[in-house]
Amino acid sequence: MAKYELLKQDGRAKRGVFHTVHGDIQTPVFMNVGTVAAIKGAVSTTDLKDIKCQVELSNTYHLHVRTGDKLIKEVGGLHKFMVWDRPILTDSGGFQVFSLAKLRKIHEEGVYFNSHIDGHKIFMGPEESMQIQSNLGSTIAMAFDECPPALADRRYVANSVARTTRWLERCKNKMTELNSLEDTVNKDQLLFGINQGAIFDDIRIDHAKRISELDLDGYAVGGLAVGESHEQMYHVLDVTVPHLPLEKPTYLMGVGTPANILEGVERGVDFFDCVYPSRNGRHGHVYTNQGKINLFNKKYEKDMRPIEEGCGCPACRTYSRAYIRHLLKAKEMLGMRLCVLHNLYFYNTMMEEIRDAIDDGRFKSYKDDKIYNMGQINREKEKNNG
Numbered sequence: 001m002a003k004y005e006l007l008k009q010d011g012r013a014k015r016g017v018f019h020t021v022h023g024d025i026q027t028p029v030f031m032n033v034g035t036v037a038a039i040k041g042a043v044s045t046t047d048l049k050d051i052k053c054q055v056e057l058s059n060t061y062h063l064h065v066r067t068g069d070k071l072i073k074e075v076g077g078l079h080k081f082m083v084w085d086r087p088i089l090t091d092s093g094g095f096q097v098f099s100l101a102k103l104r105k106i107h108e109e110g111v112y113f114n115s116h117i118d119g120h121k122i123f124m125g126p127e128e129s130m131q132i133q134s135n136l137g138s139t140i141a142m143a144f145d146e147c148p149p150a151l152a153d154r155r156y157v158a159n160s161v162a163r164t165t166r167w168l169e170r171c172k173n174k175m176t177e178l179n180s181l182e183d184t185v186n187k188d189q190l191l192f193g194i195n196q197g198a199i200f201d202d203i204r205i206d207h208a209k210r211i212s213e214l215d216l217d218g219y220a221v222g223g224l225a226v227g228e229s230h231e232q233m234y235h236v237l238d239v240t241v242p243h244l245p246l247e248k249p250t251y252l253m254g255v256g257t258p259a260n261i262l263e264g265v266e267r268g269v270d271f272f273d274c275v276y277p278s279r280n281g282r283h284g285h286v287y288t289n290q291g292k293i294n295l296f297n298k299k300y301e302k303d304m305r306p307i308e309e310g311c312g313c314p315a316c317r318t319y320s321r322a323y324i325r326h327l328l329k330a331k332e333m334l335g336m337r338l339c340v341l342h343n344l345y346f347y348n349t350m351m352e353e354i355r356d357a358i359d360d361g362r363f364k365s366y367k368d369d370k371i372y373n374m375g376q377i378n379r380e381k382e383k384n385n386g
């Protein structure tokens with residue numbers, strides 16, 4: 001059976017189901033980001049089921065430098081360690097190596113860098129990244145790639161992308177080898193390749209065609225949301241996604257706002273991940289269908305309504321804006337936790353609505369209404385200021 005089944009298309013928006021050894025993923029899907037195998041904000045894996053999370057995302061680099069993937073393999077892999085039986089996607093570590101690590105040197109074999117925690121020297125190349133992800137035993141592993149700086153020139157990007165392609169071939173070979181070993185945690189581990197090319201259309205397209213030939217389990221569009229405009233990001237998707245296989249899932253890495261996600265779905269993206277809902281939640285910024293509100297605002301001091309009327313999340317089922325505001329002001333961990341739970345529930349519920357809309361062939365009108373409604377609070381603010 002095909003791992004990815006394309007159930008329906010509505011324009012270019014795709015509705016699918018991805019079958020994995022850890023269960024089915026209904027797409028489009030938002031993956032909830034648990035950097036060090038936990039969602040920041042004291043969110044447990046029991047909570048994740050309560051807020052409709054389908055896929056948890058963990059960061060390879062962070063788990064490698066702290067606690068260590070070898071230890072996690074010894075205790076039975078990441079699923080057993082964090083007590084989560086649904087799919088997990090691990091990133092390759094590449095993005096963190098290029099964004100967090102100090103004093104990095106890129107060579108054909110991989111990258112030499114110093115740990116951002118204690119400065120000790122680490123080497124990571126395609127084989128090392130695959131080995132770490134295999135030790136973690138995630139459902140989906142990401143290929144090791146270079147995410148070139150947003151303002152890199154054409155020559156730099158072309159060289160970098162060519163190397164990323166060579167690295168991808170090495171990742172594929174290494175994973176085949178690892179999946180065949182006796183003591184491998186997840187012998188059915190899947191591999192997604194990553195398209196790069198910054199904002200150069202022809203490099204993006206050539207690379208998409210090239211990696212599509214490798215017949216991987218899925219394809220990501222990487223190197224976006226790193227400083228380019230939203231219009232440039234949508235343009236890259238417009239030109240690139242049509243050159244990735246329709247019968248495989250497409251993943252837009254690290255994106256984004258609810259509007260970014262809706263625009264991505266419209267352009268054929270299946271998988272998303274972003275730290276916005278959890279990061280915003282930790283700062284008391286919560287999403288509603290009328291837009292984002294800041295619970296620190298004095299006007300919520302006596303507001304006994306839930307964050308959003310009718311929301312089924314653990315925060316809204318029980319607590320008021322006034323109480324959550326009080327907790328946030330008092331720096332009680334519960335305040336942050338309730339906001340993160342609400343925000344992730346909001347994103348996961350939006351994805352459910354998106355899937356229903358595609359099923360019914362009304363994605364375009366759903367998207368337009370959602371974006372218009374979520375702009376209401378900003379429009380009111382502008383009116384009052386004007």
Ligand SMILES: [Zn+2]
Binds near residue numbers: 315
């Ligand atoms: Zn809620």
